[in-house]
Amino acid sequence: MNNIISAVGFCNRTGKGDLSVLDASLREIAETGADACEIGVYAEEIISGGRIIEDRMLRVADIVRRHTFKKLSLHGQILSNFMDREHLHLQKKVVRAMLELCDRLGAGILVHHSGAGQLASGENGADLDRMEREALAEMGDVAKGYGVRIALENIFTTESGQYRQTPSEVAATVKAIGSDNVVALIDFSHAYIESTYRNLDFLEELRAMAPVTGHLHVHDSFGLPYSMTRFYHPAEATALGIGDLHLPIGWGDISWEDIFSTLTFLPDTTLIMEINAERFGDQQPACLERARRLAAMQRG
Template structure:
């Protein structure tokens, strides 16, 4: 990771190490706090953490961790954020026949519009501080295209709650 970050340095590129969630028993996954520890251990300005809030919520629920504590660990080294809503209920290691089943049951990585799940966005963004130049990217699924403008307004409000100059990208 250090070598990759060093390679990126001359071009001003930052490598972002994303937290992910367990999808089947026996997988190795770093917790969000462990991702933060890895970034700190590498100690290179061109390596940052990427907080995917829904992923952190799912993995915290699965492992019985404090979701907010995991976010607090990542925030000081976070330079990229993925926002989309969910309920933090792990999938249970099965695939639904229809995506709508997951939404109806509130399980999995739902990529719902901000405010549709139960992530406490305003209090999270009021509490945490991210690295300068952090990019916030909405990952609202195509299924909710009509709701993306409202999520964009919510994301802009969240950025105003945070102390650093966060850039916004929508996907």
């Protein structure tokens, strides 16, 4: 590794909420030789009404201690959304609890999805941007107290009429907040899909994000928006190449070497492959090897 990308690993496969697969899923990642792990803590029923359930937290802490990773990150709620006016107070309670979990479990990053919403009458995108920035700045102060960074992840448009920031606009949000504890997270497949949907220059969108990016989500796709959504098995979407496929590196058509040889991210960035063992365990070793070669292209 180097001082730009300091660790490479995988996200764990999530269970049904009873912690039954957590230990095995972390062991699977450790056995690949990865030195980073991202835990989908949102799926483990540890937070209730914005409060940490102590006995569950202690069980999770015991499981996490069994595995030695150089870098640990937690993935917050999939529906995390600081543009959700109706539920903003609840959203912030959960993020506060997640940040405490990061501190107690030794995770340096909390992944938080960038916001989205339907514009109300008389409302514009700037109103939602402002709401999100104010909430992120507030949570950034909380994160600072724990020595944790919030990584704001770019997401693609998911429904008609939705207000959603482009990757470059996510970067602008991070810059406007101006906190060392709020960084951008590039999800390359998400950026590819949104660039296709909006007819944007994919590489230019990545260039805008890179200088404020401290966390990476790597998985392959063909950048095709969901022109259809009914599949009887995930492999059918793979065969068609449609959507956010979370494929092994090289199964899609993202030009990984071109990207990593061109862009430079923030120091101490972690690269997490969202390519889990449930579908692609046999592909993880080759993906890890290639991801480490990509990381080596970064020179600080």
